Amino acid sequence: MSEFRKDLLNQKWTIVASGRKTRPSDFKGEDESRKICSFCEGNEKLTPPETFAFRDATTGPDVPGWQVRVVPNKYPALDPSEILLQSKVDFYEVMSGFGAHEVIIEGPNHDISLSNISIDQLEKILKTYILRYQHWSGNPHLKYILIIKNQGCFAGASLEHSHSQLFATPLIPAKVLEELAFSEEYYKKYKSCLYCDVIEREKSEQVRVVLENECFIAFCPYASRFPFEIYLLPKRHLSLFEDISKREESQLALIMKELFTRLNYALDNPPYNYFIHVSPANTTPPFYHWHIEIIPRLSSTMGGFEWGTGIFINSVKPEDAACVLRDVKLDQ
């Protein structure tokens, strides 16, 4: 059982999950290679029952024969069976850990990565994203749906087998509220979408663009917080991921595959995080533009300065990072 707790000094919510880890030895890394992978085909019984799968028509749930498989997280940070209660304030503020936390297993084989799977498989993953957005946005108590990916243990992945995660929360996260506020302010002032204008600027400057195709553009942001940070945006102004067209779906699969291939070549298969920012569930504010932020984890990104200020120190100019990624020679 987990709960949302709000810090009074910085007004931020934390999810305090059930006290599974309290002994120091619990924080020592485990030798994962010696364990059986619960995400591999054939080990379906090791996960909670699947909530969705792309699978062969002749197969039932929780057996082999799937291409993408969605299961509740075995150790969920948030749980849809919790009762949603109004937050209680007794000096400190607390709220039950109601929400959802799913794992999207990106393929049946252990050694897949976003750069070595087929475009067809990548499209199935993206289609799964869309379907899970649609599923959870049907719950009126869930205000926000976030899909993320942690790749590599240094990036926070506890299992090696390639997977994404979906979180649905009863509140709109602070980072999203900030982006909504800034983009609304810009929209009111300039009668224009901030994200569309940034895309235009990057296209005209060309120094930070890594890659683009008909429907998407990827660039290293002007004030990149991390070496080789990348923003991936749809060129069409759209606030919800689930509203992308069939054409955009396949264009996104294409640009993602090339982008992660370039990152892996240039940086030797780096650990990374990405997350997809969309507008709050069932809303389509005219000023918001969904996007993916990709953070390669090349070094310890947070020190006392970053925690204390919120300012990051980045030793690689985004112009240089974009150049390195553009210059990667891909196999023909």
Added chain:
Amino acid sequence: MSEFRKDLLNQKWTIVASGRKTRPSDFKGEDESRKICSFCEGNEKLTPPETFAFRDATTGPDVPGWQVRVVPNKYPALDPSEILLQSKVDFYEVMSGFGAHEVIIEGPNHDISLSNISIDQLEKILKTYILRYQHWSGNPHLKYILIIKNQGCFAGASLEHSHSQLFATPLIPAKVLEELAFSEEYYKKYKSCLYCDVIEREKSEQVRVVLENECFIAFCPYASRFPFEIYLLPKRHLSLFEDISKREESQLALIMKELFTRLNYALDNPPYNYFIHVSPANTTPPFYHWHIEIIPRLSSTMGGFEWGTGIFINSVKPEDAACVLRDVKLDQ
């Protein structure tokens, strides 16, 4: 040469430092043990000239005979010789990397830590903090002075020899602005200091308190973002660290030594970050209360969920963490 760049989408400043690292191999860890430590006594010529030291009266600068030594960072994120320019906006906003970045070497021997040095030595370190705050607050262009410590390479320390760092910035960092805003709002509403009230609450509940003495209290915050996170606060309402009394100085040394000893026993010498939050340079707003935040780095703290939401998932209840730290049996 570095510069402050502001991101348009999240309105956050980043310091983009000179492009020292661009090749992938630059991000591979170096075997530090094979190098000569430039912070050790006898190697004073390997650092930039010292800006302050507690040293034997018979010795001159940059030679052995010191107890605490302050030098400019060899690879400064910010530089006082940069010209401070008004920020320029040409779609994106940029500002020169004016500021200060110093290293406070906490003792002449390589193997010191905050838990194995004498109280006398710890007092000299804290006295050095005070003197450097006073030094940099004399520069009217510097709006904020932050002292931090990164302990261990996993916590972002690039050198093993125990040291703190001081940053002085021409702007007030976002995290500090937030705390100022929240505490001012509370002060206006309740005619009381938010931090003083949190201390009272923690003292009355007692479940999250780790340690206290006459002048200081250390507790695991109610909404701890990280396992074993600790807030260390002076009981006396005071907004600037440099205004602590002689008595508080020695009480702070005592509580810090015990606190880090307990952390090291309980968590096997964990890497950690701490930072000192004070009010902006030369200001003493009645609602702000300086404090130290200590973040043990027990696991990869940031994944896609944390980056995307600003919400942390903490698997250790602060009540349990405080209990573990209180229960440590110290050597007699």
